[in-house]
Amino acid sequence: MQTETLYSQSPPYLETLNDPQRQAVETLDGPVLVLAGAGTGKTRVLTARLAHLLHTGRAFPSQILAVTFTNKAAQEMKERVSGLMGGAPVEGWWLGTFHALSARMLRRHADLVGLSSNFSIIDTDDQLRLLKQIMEVEGIDTKKWVPKAMLHFIERWKDRGLLPAQVGSEDTGDLADGKLKGLYGRYQARLREINACDFGDLSLHMITILKDPANATVLADYHRRFRYVLVDEYQDTNVAQYLWLRLLAQGTGNICCVGDDDQSIYGWRGAEVGNILRFGQDFPGAKIIRLEQNYRSTNNILKAAHAVISNNEGRLGKELWSDSGDGEKIFVRGLWDGEAEARWIGEEVETLQHKKWALNDMAILVRAGFQTREFEERFIKLGVPYKVIGGPRFYERLEIRDALAYLRVVMQRADDLALERIINTPKRGLGDSTVQTLYAYGRAKGIALYDAIMDLTQTDELRPKVKTTLMKLLDDFARWRSLVDNMHHAELAALILEESGYMQMWKTDKTPEAPGRLENLKELVSGMSQFESLAEFLEHIALVLENQNTSNGEFITIMTLHGAKGLEFKAVFLPGWEEGLFPSQRSMDENGLKGLEEERRLAYVGITRARARAYISYAANRRMYGNWISAIPSRFVDELPPAYVEVSADSGVYQAGRSSHWDSSGFKPQATAPRVVAERKVMSEDGVILARGDRVFHDKFGYGKIINIDGHKLDIAFDKSGTKRVMDSFVTKA
DNA sequence: AGGTGGTTGATTTTT
């Protein structure tokens, strides 16, 4: 691709860009939305744009606010821009995730929302414990109202930028006996008391600060500071983040958002596709630039993906193309059951290996985590090395969280959640009842647990043994705290873990996990050295720590579709394309058309991960939660145009496409309602014509009666296994 | 404090 430097007047980072890319880089003023389709060189544009701002002298690094969603993206941007700028590290700019940047700002203004600047950032686990405690105090039945579900509502309110007072009572309904709004208020108050924020608070508090006229100088200061705002993955922003961006970008109005509405797949955790769809209205005078030339996939793959996503209504619209030729068709395969599916994929993987394709070039992308098992079992049997991406992160591990809790209490004695976590770990004989007494006292006095212990150990209210233990614990913490400034934090951490008896606890533990946990603790301590201070380390743990993929070598990747966003593989396997599994029933039940469209975007993401080959499969029977479900192929399979796919099916399995003319009469799948088409003649396995009311026999479910006919799909009330939907070719007339 | 049986309920995940 390296051509003559005929246009060498322009800086090198501009030369290899295509026209729209170049436009996206050079349109610096005013609001710009770059609609960057999959594989269209988004990162190149982002980094070139940053380089351009610096190169042209439009801005110093410190005048640029560049926001990403993940630390990985932030890191990559940092490295690549520095590469474009001739290797010099770019210092002093505001580049990071929404959360990290918000935290950085909030630490400067914490007092404006009643926090002090050393606030803790709590994770989901702590959030849940906190809410549960509040619910118990408020006398709400935590069986009937599951704290996790209640927390979900609170988080969605936060995502929408709503403070407790702004939540409409119609939003809460009878949730938690109609007390959820109040619980949200208590939850926020409690967070303030323990000087902590949850993730949502980071942006929420900043919005509160920035939009309060009393803090006009703070806002003005940021406006003066940030001349250019750049946002990656804009389709994943929630309303609070949108408000945050709008407030900060108001100064110059120079905001550039990059994203792809067709790849918005995080609606369930508050992302608002509407943000990107409404960009033109939200930022008047906005330029919209489309990147549609794809450098990743063949045209068959792009066209098939486009055909699927075209069924969505809420789109800005864009069609990818490539100059790399049509390539191979997508393989669509129907199989008998999940096991057959795994076997088939295993065979295809081996075939590709014989063709000298590397395992690292292949991935299996599933809708839900439980689907990985069948493939793991198969690959173990075949001796094919694989790796499942996902699962618990390092810092989510029990022992790491315990260790961090010790450090948190050292740093911030008001951190009740942390103290509660380790007060009796290792076992010190401080049971539930003791903790309850301490909490009750603290609540009554309105003081932190730590201070409650200080008070109560001065009295005779506690049993002597408990009192001594607590005094010893306070003593320990006081000593550790006194060492913070005089000792290297990694050493201090090791000392704390040793002196507290925490290390000893795992050394004496005889469970098989214990050695691994000790290993992790050592890793934690040694990993601390690369940070300046304990405070910086804790911030990093809370906001920045990545799941590192350290392992190398040859393996096929198994992961969820969500996890695959942004990645690409030469060959991609997409199993489980069945109604109910993908699109997920729950998604459709809970969010109707919106849910279905998000599932469809997920399908789009999946297909567009493939460079050269894509395999899509569905099983006619699948075991779910212990019983067999007969499944029908996903509607997304039907949405793949025959021209771009090669369809085949095991004998006895309904073949998508071939006989799909049954629904070719202008019939469009509906979002929520079951498909209903005119009743017509259908045939059993042996060619006998079936009608509603007929008794039939099914291999797995036994005898039953047809209660409804929908195309080739029959609703059958089985005598033993209830009503199920099966394909006509699976039954015989009884 | 530690073990057991019975119930429940079960996507997607970053920070």
Place this chain on the structure above:
DNA sequence: TCAACCACCT
């Protein structure tokens, strides 16, 4: 089906 959680028991 199966794992996680909790109430209850020893």
